[in-house]
Amino acid sequence: MKPGALLSMLGPSTSLQRRLIFASVVGVTLALCGAAVSIGAVLHRFVRGQLDGRLDERIVSLVSDVRGDADGRLALRRDLEVPPFDHLRSGWYWEVRRGDAVLRSASLGGADLAVPAGPAGDDRPAPADGMGPFGDRLILRVLTVPGRLGEAATVFVASAPASALYGPVLEALRTLGLCMALIGALLVVAVLVQVRVGLRPLRRLLEQLGEVRAGLRERIPAEQPLEVRPLVGEINALLDQNAANLAHARGHVANLAHGLKTPLATLAMAFGSTGSSPDARLAGLIEDMDRRIRHHLRRARAAALSGPVRTKVNLAGVVEDLVMVLGRLHAGKGVVFETEVLAGLGVACDRQDVEEMLGNLVENACRWCAGLVRVSARREDSSVVVMIEDDGPGLAPGDRSAVLQRGRRLDESEPGDGFGLPIALELAELYGGSIELEVSSLGGLAIRLVLPG
Known part of the structure; x- marks a missing residue:
């Protein structure tokens, strides 16, 4: 199976570090196996060359020492029964044959x-591997010397056992295998180190993105490795585009607020001058609308001036102030507050927005609770999760999405305009957060507010 096919089995969602390590391990394994096969072939050829040279030397000695008499018999001028050709059935044999005349080594018994006879007239021995007379595999070298006028050709044969070739090769391969395994382990360790060092810029980029999301910086620094620079450029371009869109939207808010200020002021003057009771009530509503528009206009201006970089808001301080104010407002109901917010835990939001979100949510819990409201907060990765729970009647699953719609109220008998939860949701989403309604362990409703930390 090809390495590409193996990588495709990992799937696109697999860890990049795992893919790199897997590809490197496969590559190292294939390279070491290829090296082992190549070295084994070289060793086989080297040892075979040594054996062939040794057998050829024996054949050359036989050619120079064998003589024939007038009766056609063969004889040696000197004794050639030297180790290892003198051990019976050792595989180290030699034989000289001319017609029916034969000379053999003592090891043949x-x-x-x-x-078979080799090609006549060849001045070098030729290989002729086969089986020996005792069923053992032999490495053979054969030389056929043509006879003189009227004489038969003389065949010289020398052999060595196959174990003389494969034994040293296998022993060398075992040692080579241990060395290859050690080299492979060192290469895998080097790959792990290389992958961790190579992916370090991506981890640093992730931290910088978290800082951008938390409002600690506006853009990602351009000083990045060459391979990451195009990605950083695209991210910064997206951040610039989002900032431009946000500034454009804030400009529209400011323009809308400015456009409504004059008509509202005119209406306030008109209804205020009549002095009648209904007109006075309408004048109060108009004044309230004017106050809200001025508030959002100031916030839009402040946000436009401060840009996307935001400071941390101490969540514990905001919760403490809200509990103190709402406790007094609902003193007649006897609401008890439980707070579990660590000191120093902060969210990357505008303080006024945090106060408005938590104020709406905690006020809603106070309105519907039986007597207990719990506010807790904890950090989860780069976000802060705030839980507002009460021991009231809660909400049915089908009603939880309905109460997040603007102006939607499930109980018209209770005071309110139905805008508290939707406004809190809108503000949370502006900061990349969310609001979810769940069942509280106290028995009532639990509101899960997620904000950037």
């Missing part, structure tokens, strides 16, 4: 080597 009178048996014959069934070897």
Whole structure:
């Protein structure tokens, strides 16, 4: 199976670090296996060359020492029974054959080597591997010397056991295998180190993105490795585009607020001058509308001036102030507050927005609770989760999405305009957060507010 096919099995969602390590391990394994096969082939050829040279030397000695008499018999001028050709059935054999005349090494024990004659006239021995007379595999070298006028050709044969070739090769391969395993382990360790060092810029980029999301910086620094620079450029371009869109939207808010201020002021003057009771009530509503528009206009201006970089808001301080104010407002109901917010836990939001979100949510819990409201907060990764719970009647699953719609109220008998939860949701989403309604462990409703930390 090809490495590409193996990588495709990992799937697109697999860890990049895992893919790199897997590809490197496969590559190292294939390279080491290829190296082992190549070295094994070289060793086989080297040892075979040594054996062939040794057998050829024996054949050359036989050619120079064998003589024939007038009766056609063969004889040696000197004794050639030297180790290892003197050990019976050792595989180290030699034999000289001319017609019916035969000379053999003592190691053959009178048996014959069934070897076909090589090509006559060749001045170098040729390989002719086969089986020996005792069923053992032999490495054979054969030289056929043509006879003189009227004489038969003389065949010289020398052999060595196959174990003389494969034994040293296998022993060398075992040692080579241990060395290859050690080299492979060192290469895998080097790959792990290389991958961790190579992916370090991506981890640093992730931290910088978290800082951008938390409002600690406006853009990602351009000083990045060459391969990451195009990605950083695209991210910064997206951040610039979002900032431009946000500034454009804030400009529209400011323009809308400015456009409504004059008509509202005119209406306030008109209804205020009449002095009648209904008109006075309408004048109060108009004044309230004017106050809200001025508030959002100031916030839009402040946000436009401060840009996307935001400071941390101490969540514990905001919760403490809200509990104190709402406790007094609902003193007649006897609401008890439980707070579990660590000191120093902050959110990257405008303080006024945090106060408005938590104020709406905690006020809603106070309105519907039986007597207990719990506010807790904890950090989860780069976000802060705030839980507002009460021991009231809660909400049915089908009603939880309805109360997040603007102006939607499930109980018209209770005071309110139905805008508290939707406004809190809108503000949370502006900061990349969310609001979810769940069942509280106290028995009532639990509001899960997620904000950037």
